[in-house]
Amino acid sequence: MRRFLNNLTSRITRKQAWLGLLGLISFLLFTGLTVWSGHVVRSLTDQQMAGRWSDEGGVAQVSCFLSADAGLTPEGIAALEHSLDAALTEVSVTPPNEKARLWVDSYSARGKVTVQGQQSKVEVNAIGVGGDFFLFHPLELLSGSYFSGSDLMQDHIILDQDSAWQLFGSYDVEGMQVMIGNVPHIVSGVIRREESKMNKMAGNGESTVYLSYDSLTRYGNSQNISAYEVVMPNPISAFALSAVRKNIGVDEAELEAVENSKRFTLLSLLTVLKDFSYRSMNEKAIVYPYWENIARGWEDILAMVLVLRILFLLIPAVLLVILLVSMWRHRRWRFADLRDRFEDWMERRRLKRAQTPKKEKKKKHANAQ
Numbered sequence: 001m002r003r004f005l006n007n008l009t010s011r012i013t014r015k016q017a018w019l020g021l022l023g024l025i026s027f028l029l030f031t032g033l034t035v036w037s038g039h040v041v042r043s044l045t046d047q048q049m050a051g052r053w054s055d056e057g058g059v060a061q062v063s064c065f066l067s068a069d070a071g072l073t074p075e076g077i078a079a080l081e082h083s084l085d086a087a088l089t090e091v092s093v094t095p096p097n098e099k100a101r102l103w104v105d106s107y108s109a110r111g112k113v114t115v116q117g118q119q120s121k122v123e124v125n126a127i128g129v130g131g132d133f134f135l136f137h138p139l140e141l142l143s144g145s146y147f148s149g150s151d152l153m154q155d156h157i158i159l160d161q162d163s164a165w166q167l168f169g170s171y172d173v174e175g176m177q178v179m180i181g182n183v184p185h186i187v188s189g190v191i192r193r194e195e196s197k198m199n200k201m202a203g204n205g206e207s208t209v210y211l212s213y214d215s216l217t218r219y220g221n222s223q224n225i226s227a228y229e230v231v232m233p234n235p236i237s238a239f240a241l242s243a244v245r246k247n248i249g250v251d252e253a254e255l256e257a258v259e260n261s262k263r264f265t266l267l268s269l270l271t272v273l274k275d276f277s278y279r280s281m282n283e284k285a286i287v288y289p290y291w292e293n294i295a296r297g298w299e300d301i302l303a304m305v306l307v308l309r310i311l312f313l314l315i316p317a318v319l320l321v322i323l324l325v326s327m328w329r330h331r332r333w334r335f336a337d338l339r340d341r342f343e344d345w346m347e348r349r350r351l352k353r354a355q356t357p358k359k360e361k362k363k364k365h366a367n368a369q
Helices: 002-011 016-041 049-052 074-090 163-167 197-205 214-218 238-248 266-274 290-329 335-368
Strands: 057-066 103-118 121-129 141-144 156-160 177-180 183-191 208-212 228-235 255-259
Touching: 016 121, 016 290, 049 057, 057 238, 074 121, 074 238, 103 163, 103 214, 103 255, 121 214, 121 255, 156 163, 163 183, 163 266, 177 214, 208 335, 214 238, 228 238, 228 266, 238 255, 266 290
Parallel strands: 121 208, 156 183
Antiparallel strands: 057 228, 057 255, 103 121, 103 177, 103 228, 141 183, 156 208, 177 183
């Protein structure tokens, strides 16, 4: 073994050694960037609802972002839900039992509310939510729990760490009461709002509370529904996206639809690169919520990282091809040699098999004596 290694190293020139080291470093960089990219995608929990809903696949998460003039209402969403049920039934996708849910959805609107607590009164950004919003957006809870759009009482509110401290001087305020428009609301929980630069630039840099869409429209200064999200069966490619676009009842000029569950695939990131020079141009009067701004920001970053990944993979691939071509040109064997060696090996096996019965016969004869 030592002689083999000595012979091998003696044949490697300094240039070949440097090229080999370059190939190894490039491959390690490719591996590192690939692992890091996967970690980033998994950390974007707002984009991972499809995986949380079904670990078997076959579902898609779709988000629709609407202009202020789109005019989508809770009644319109109820009609959309009925249409989605009909679309699934039409392709023979039905729940396994009466209690099973094939899909789940949520909607939200932005606005501002004035909240009165024990210590102060503050005006904060507000997101009015309906449906199962916190299934799509599992914000980190410091205390308490989420509320659901299906709750009988729509008087719950979730504070972030800043508003909780301003209103109560504490984060442990589950069950406490605040006043919004002279109407009492119960604090369901307190969430941690991320304070990264990306989060601030995306539009989530100020104190924000979450309450029901009904409360926001009644007691706050609100816009119309600006986001609708659904995760549903996707029996064929783009079925869910097409079904939502077709049945949402909003003009295409007032709508931007995204299939979240495939936006970070290789093909999608290559599309981002292809459209990179003009993808940020937006002729529609749509203001994205902060979680979509974050996702779009990471799309750009991961698309550029993909370029580096391809480059770092090409370097060792090209070096490997060069090595194989060089080995081929300087080979000391011919195919005829390989054929002769194979035939010799087959002949030795034939002779060995022919000798085995004779040995067994002699052994049996000796045992009989």
